Amino acid sequence: MSTAITADVAVVGAGPAGMAAALAAADLGCRVVLVDAGPAMGGQIYRAPASGGAASGLGAASAGMPRRLRRAATHPGIHHLPGTVVWHATVPDRAPGTSGASGTGGEAGAGGEAGAGGKAGAGGEAEAGRQTQAGGKTRAGEETGADGQTEAAGEARTREAQAGGETPAGEAGFVLWLADAAGRAAAANAGPDLLRACAVVIATGASEVTLPFPGWDLPGVTTAGAAQALLKAQGVVAGHRVLVAGSGPLLLPTAAALTTAGVRVRAVLEANPAGPAAARAALLAPFTEKVAEAAGYARVLARHRVPVLPGRAVTACHGDGRVRRATISRLTRDWRPVPGSQREVAVDAVHASFGFCPALELSRLLGCADLPQPERPAAAVWHDEDQGTSVPGVFAAGETTGVAGAEVAELEGYIAGAAAARSAGRITTGPFVKKTARVRAGLVRARRFAAALDGLYPWQAGWLSWPEPETVVCRCEEVRWAAIGAAVADGARDVRAVRGVTRCGMGYCQGRVCGPVLQQAVAVAAGRSLSAVGDLQTRPLLTPVPLGEVAEMIGPAGA
């Protein structure tokens, strides 16, 4: 059984980018459906406490969320689907013989202003259905079984017609397949399992990168994001005597929050060196509000005598059944441990984070082109100045377009939402330009800050010397570090080949944790660039869904 919901604009992800996109589109008269895995809006950064959040759409104290974003929770044009993930998505088939995923470049106008006066939704959809049944014209259709997909879509159309809901301005040709946050088709919680939309905004954020070292899989070793999420949403800490380690701007706020919560943070270890303080200050000085924020965290840590140590890392954890001790190493500029610099400290938790990787699953499934990031694993979503991706009708905002923080994300979100509204036929170009002008000015400045900050936290390859041959790299399949080098030595030249030989990245998480690690390891071992060896982010199913749930949802094929 399928239940479908239709929107002018579907926004995937309810962090700052997604909330801003939803607000911009809804303010322009669009009917917006905002899909998010979390129980409340805010994303990872404005995470809400577990109790009391769900009822209002916002957390009771989703700390720090700007008032302008809070409006999203009560906006009549925004329908929020909490606890919901997109597990599959298809693009409109606009012309016979054209691959929807990649061949619609010349039809940008059809999905935009012209879409409002174009062919009726029902006719267009029926045509798409025939194509899929006949030959599986969309790449995605081929991968999931075209018959069942068509069947489900047909049933959904019937229901929509019966419901007689508001008709979107354009053709709702994008189909997003929904499941609950646990991966069960939405029938289990009475929510819709299909979302059809004229335009899509991808605001799925980024995932945290953690680098492997001996003992990183011991209980008590978590990501810094996990420590933040536990504390902010659950009011719980994973340990009482901890180290916060890694690289990037997440370390200080994490350590400050834990310290304020009564955790004894033994040290904050930033892998990159402090660098010349004057150069650093000159770079960031124009951004006084950001400097003040960082100074606030530093003051909390100083007051509690928490040392912040640059050029150091946790390079091993020890313990039987859980982490008890951690080895701290001094690092060279390229993150190699300095021989003889090791010392051990007693801990009951280690929170590590080495930055973030854009989440590309949805953009790639929809056929959006990548923007390579030569210095970082994976890639970002390529976009134009209106946040439009290479696929007409699909927009991207926030960390998926390159990790740059909440402010850039929010500003990109406003532009993406307005552009999606234009694509859905709710606004014309003149008002669009006017509407987004002020946001663009702010975005230029915010991006400049993000770039300056990013430059302070380069990713260095010296971590490759942290794991031992027996260190587990792929936590799911328990693939050892030695196996990666052996596979490359045997002739595997890219991450897919290494995955095939070793099973690294083939487990529960599908390479979400080890993917960036594997990418750099293979690149260095094979003497190739990061982009040349590829990554593990392309997935026909965006999130694991039990096959039984899918079968139940789409019914017997051909029935």
Next chain:
Amino acid sequence: MRKERVSFTFDGVTMDAQRGQTVAAALLAGGVVSWRTTRSGGRPRGLFCGIGVCFDCLVDVNDDRGVRACLIPVHDGDRVQRSVSLGPDGLTAQ
């Protein structure tokens, strides 16, 4: 007015949690750091990414096998058990 605490069992032992907390948070608050062992190495695992990405925190709750403890709220009367399954709704290892 709903009560603020809920009661559940972990491997038969009664524990309590704040209403709305995830299974992972409830276990950690109760001093449990590990609730799964890996199927090949038998290594202990608990919370790692905390946001549903890594699947390290799989746990069995009532009749559901291999659910992510960091995402699933704990309910009054839940039976939580160390996961012996191979994955979400997957085959049982024993």
